[in-house]
Amino acid sequence: MTTAMLERVRLASGEAAQPAIEVSHLTKAFYDAEGDRVTVAVSDVSFSVKRGEFVCIVGPSGCGKTTVLRILADLEQKLSGTVTLHSKTPPAMVFQEASVLPWLTVSENIAFPLSLKGASRAEQERRVRELLTLTGLTDFAKARPHQLSGGMKQRVSVARALVDDREILLMDEPFGALDEQTRLVLQQELLRIWETTGKTVVFITHSVDEALTLADRVLVMSPRPGTLVADLDVPFERPRDVVEMRRDKRFWDLTYEVWRLLASPGRA
Amino acid sequence: MSVAPVTLTEDELRRLKAPARRERLVRLASYFSPLLLLLLWELSSQLNLIDRRFFPAPSAIAETAWRMVLSFELFDHIGATLRRVGVGYAMGAVPGIVMGLILGLSQPTRRVLGPIFSALYPVPKIAILPLILLIFGVGDASKFVVIAIGVFFLMLYNTMSGVMQTPQIYMDVAKNAGASRFQTFRRIAFPAALPSIFTGLKLAAGSSYIIIAAAEFLGARSGVGFFIWASWQTFAVSRMFVGIVVISAMGYLTILALEALERRFVPWAKH
Numbered sequence: 438m439t440t441a442m443l444e445r446v447r448l449a450s451g452e453a454a455q456p457a458i459e460v461s462h463l464t465k466a467f468y469d470a471e472g473d474r475v476t477v478a479v480s481d482v483s484f485s486v487k488r489g490e491f492v493c494i495v496g497p498s499g500c501g502k503t504t505v506l507r508i509l510a511d512l513e514q515k516l517s518g519t520v521t522l523h524s525k526t527p528p529a530m531v532f533q534e535a536s537v538l539p540w541l542t543v544s545e546n547i548a549f550p551l552s553l554k555g556a557s558r559a560e561q562e563r564r565v566r567e568l569l570t571l572t573g574l575t576d577f578a579k580a581r582p583h584q585l586s587g588g589m590k591q592r593v594s595v596a597r598a599l600v601d602d603r604e605i606l607l608m609d610e611p612f613g614a615l616d617e618q619t620r621l622v623l624q625q626e627l628l629r630i631w632e633t634t635g636k637t638v639v640f641i642t643h644s645v646d647e648a649l650t651l652a653d654r655v656l657v658m659s660p661r662p663g664t665l666v667a668d669l670d671v672p673f674e675r676p677r678d679v680v681e682m683r684r685d686k687r688f689w690d691l692t693y694e695v696w697r698l699l700a701s702p703g704r705a
Numbered sequence: 706m707s708v709a710p711v712t713l714t715e716d717e718l719r720r721l722k723a724p725a726r727r728e729r730l731v732r733l734a735s736y737f738s739p740l741l742l743l744l745l746w747e748l749s750s751q752l753n754l755i756d757r758r759f760f761p762a763p764s765a766i767a768e769t770a771w772r773m774v775l776s777f778e779l780f781d782h783i784g785a786t787l788r789r790v791g792v793g794y795a796m797g798a799v800p801g802i803v804m805g806l807i808l809g810l811s812q813p814t815r816r817v818l819g820p821i822f823s824a825l826y827p828v829p830k831i832a833i834l835p836l837i838l839l840i841f842g843v844g845d846a847s848k849f850v851v852i853a854i855g856v857f858f859l860m861l862y863n864t865m866s867g868v869m870q871t872p873q874i875y876m877d878v879a880k881n882a883g884a885s886r887f888q889t890f891r892r893i894a895f896p897a898a899l900p901s902i903f904t905g906l907k908l909a910a911g912s913s914y915i916i917i918a919a920a921e922f923l924g925a926r927s928g929v930g931f932f933i934w935a936s937w938q939t940f941a942v943s944r945m946f947v948g949i950v951v952i953s954a955m956g957y958l959t960i961l962a963l964e965a966l967e968r969r970f971v972p973w974a975k976h
Contacts, residue, residue: 512877530881536874539973540896550882581973
């Protein structure tokens, strides 16, 4: 909580000039030795993310947006270009599928990063309690993942990514497998959590609707080889209401704009 | 019986419940089918349809068993066999699991050491028993070793495949959470492999009893295997059958115990 407040102070005093993430001319390719085939997944991608900003990368499946995120998380090696994270802590990741560890309870899953660091039991319990409350999981503290719905599992993933209070949060289509109602509820909660923690967020999605609902800025990627075709500001005021904002005409104008870019990336 | 709020006709209810009724009947029959076999055996033996010298009636075997229980004579043999299986099993299982985790996690190690294990695994354990007896003597040590070898390979391969089937996403979670190599080993690879490890433990328990029976036939002065062989040599066929039933029951109970442990330690897996 205190780091979030400090962040606000720094933002107010205009010290936010230095971005949290800088990516320039990032290229990633895969080589299939058997077929002697080179696939360029990401080609010459450059962008930066300001401190405390919520950025969505949207694009069709297979456009390399997940690859970009995995490179930011150091789960994948880049081929060329530079990636700089101005952050004292490594970024935390919320994964696409059910990444909740089935042999641990909800509480143990949330505490996992802290327990790896050897944090004291009291410290772990205190943080887990805070996050159970924040993510609405208090009643499920002792439950095992197989007893949870898909939405509940993704709440656990979000709580786990927040538990050791890292500055940057990377989210890889975390709500992609959920039904629309659950997705809407979780989007609203994510916005609430983001507003209280002030983290820098990079959120990957293939849903234009989701990107506009959540982001300050939307980066649009073209199909393979993935390149950035647009960088759009999303002007809606905060805090947002994920249902009410759909009455705003600008929402549908932007939706049309992004769809047009996705349908014919050459025009951008 | 609960009644649905919307009323169904008698005929609809009957058809609705028919599969459940059939299921109950089949389950009842499944309990009694082994008894049917015993009954058939009993009758064939009583009526001299099969040679009573080699296949004494189950009732005669039960009578022999009861006399042996009263005279306590089988318990020392059971104790000897249990000790050999227990010690040999532990000696094989622990290194097998550790080696399986290492080979499962490290591709270079797997590629270098894998062929050695693949070459040794198909050697029948009983075939090398004479060698083991030569090296470790006719005492318990040779039994421990031959069981340990059999158990080791089963645990190695089951653990390794368990680790290799671990979804990549769990490894990514560990890396992102800042896990060291050893933490990944202990907190991710081991629990992820636990269901396969238990499959291995159950297979290994079964094969331990096969190996010990054969080993005790050949070189032992105690144990249930020895008892079966000695009974056969003296043509005490009823006693031999008691021995066979006892060693089968020991294997069965071991596997039941392992299944109970599995439910306790792998509560997330489907059983």
